[in-house]
Amino acid sequence: MSTTRTPSGPQDFTREGGSTMIGARLRRLSERIDGDAGRIYAESGIAFEQRWMAPMRLLSLHGPLSVREIAAALGISHASVSQARLSLHKARLISWTTDPTDARSRKLHLTASGRRMVERLAPIWSALMAAAIELDAEAEGTVAALERLDRALQRSSLYDRASAHLRRQTRA
Amino acid sequence: MSTTRTPSGPQDFTREGGSTMIGARLRRLSERIDGDAGRIYAESGIAFEQRWMAPMRLLSLHGPLSVREIAAALGISHASVSQARLSLHKARLISWTTDPTDARSRKLHLTASGRRMVERLAPIWSALMAAAIELDAEAEGTVAALERLDRALQRSSLYDRASAHLRRQTRA
DNA sequence: GGTATATGCGTAGGCACCTACGCATGTCAA
DNA sequence: TTGACATGCGTAGGTGCCTACGCATATACC
Numbered sequence: 001m002s003t004t005r006t007p008s009g010p011q012d013f014t015r016e017g018g019s020t021m022i023g024a025r026l027r028r029l030s031e032r033i034d035g036d037a038g039r040i041y042a043e044s045g046i047a048f049e050q051r052w053m054a055p056m057r058l059l060s061l062h063g064p065l066s067v068r069e070i071a072a073a074l075g076i077s078h079a080s081v082s083q084a085r086l087s088l089h090k091a092r093l094i095s096w097t098t099d100p101t102d103a104r105s106r107k108l109h110l111t112a113s114g115r116r117m118v119e120r121l122a123p124i125w126s127a128l129m130a131a132a133i134e135l136d137a138e139a140e141g142t143v144a145a146l147e148r149l150d151r152a153l154q155r156s157s158l159y160d161r162a163s164a165h166l167r168r169q170t171r172a
Numbered sequence: 173m174s175t176t177r178t179p180s181g182p183q184d185f186t187r188e189g190g191s192t193m194i195g196a197r198l199r200r201l202s203e204r205i206d207g208d209a210g211r212i213y214a215e216s217g218i219a220f221e222q223r224w225m226a227p228m229r230l231l232s233l234h235g236p237l238s239v240r241e242i243a244a245a246l247g248i249s250h251a252s253v254s255q256a257r258l259s260l261h262k263a264r265l266i267s268w269t270t271d272p273t274d275a276r277s278r279k280l281h282l283t284a285s286g287r288r289m290v291e292r293l294a295p296i297w298s299a300l301m302a303a304a305i306e307l308d309a310e311a312e313g314t315v316a317a318l319e320r321l322d323r324a325l326q327r328s329s330l331y332d333r334a335s336a337h338l339r340r341q342t343r344a
Numbered sequence: 345g346g347t348a349t350a351t352g353c354g355t356a357g358g359c360a361c362c363t364a365c366g367c368a369t370g371t372c373a374a
Numbered sequence: 375t376t377g378a379c380a381t382g383c384g385t386a387g388g389t390g391c392c393t394a395c396g397c398a399t400a401t402a403c404c
Binding site: 026 | 193194195196197198199200201202204205206208209211212215222226246247248295296298299300302303304306307308310311312313314315317318320321322323324325327329330331333334335336337338341
Binding site: 030031034035038049050051076077079080083084102103104105 | 389390393400
């Protein structure tokens with residue numbers, strides 16, 4: 001490090017800045033974890049996108065499911081599921097049929113190849129699960145902390161909170 | 173919700189899947205927080221990218237700084253800083269000079285317009301900071317939990333942990 | 345039956361980062 | 375001085391989501 005090193009240090013600076021501090025750290029940790037998982041697949045010689053894991057697991061346990069159902073189960077937007085659907089289809093891991101009760105809806109299911117992939121990935125997923133549990137324990141409750149954050153945001157979003165503070169400032 | 177609702181429920185499913193469970197939640201929370209912050213700027217009629225906040229604050233406190241120094245201070249890649257630099261420049265918020273002691277390096281600084289923007293945004297940043305602190309308290313230690321996770325990952329990455337579990341499986 | 349509203353989901357563009365690669369410059373050792 | 379290695383950073387492509395928009399279909403109500 002050069003002599004022009006910031007006085008507060010790299011970690012200390014991310015401690016400042018409010019929402020950036022939380023949002024940025026969340027994102028960076030997420031990128032790190034996604035990257036690590038991706039490396040496990042790559043090392044095993046398997047062309048696999050990390051974002052495929054949750055929908056594939058869900059379909060193997062509970063399929064067939066519609067885009068909306070998958071989105072709801074995973075807590076993500078239907079648009080994300082729709083986009084993942086295309087890449088999963090291209091990889092021949094899923095296919096779909098039109099829902100006979102609703103022409104707007106499609107029921108996604110694993111292909112035979114998709115089911116084989118799920119079986120092939122079972123040891124890797126099991127290892128990733130074990131690693132995550134170990135990590136959670138070592139970090140003393142990451143998942144619980146994220147749930148508490150989630151609930152706090154549901155009670156009142158960062159937007160609502162910041163808006164309230166801004167109004168208070170305006171009035172002071 | 174339709175009758176084909178997954179038996180384990182949306183929140184329950186993200187509880188499964190190991191690294192996905194942590195990585196995906198981190199990302200989603202990060203998106204939510206970034207989105208909320210973006211809304212505050214937009215509502216104030218200010219065209220501002222959330223990713224500009226940290227570098228601009230840093231430059232206002234400690235500038236001028238090189239791409240590498242900013243990256244180190246913020247804990248992100250130089251490539252990210254380099255990319256943000258272009259958009260910040262386009263918005264006339266920063267400019268740079270070549271470092272006289274190292275021809276490869278450029279020293280970024282806020283423009284006059286950038287300094288005015290920092291002043292203009294001070295109340296918003298202050299509100300976002302207050303909101304984040306409130307959120308952290310209400311969620312009972314988000315930042316502390318993220319730090320513990322960060323340290324746990326530094327001790328041993330998810331990749332290393334999962335690899336070890338895979339080797340254990342292979343031997344069992 | 346007709347109209348207004350709700351719902352499912354595809355598509356486009358965007359976000360804030362990442363890694364990989366490569367060029368230019370700086371440093372160090374022989 | 376020269377060659378090997380390190381460092382700064384630009385560029386490209388990619389990640390896994392997001393929101394906005396819009397079309398088609400379903401539902402509710404009069």
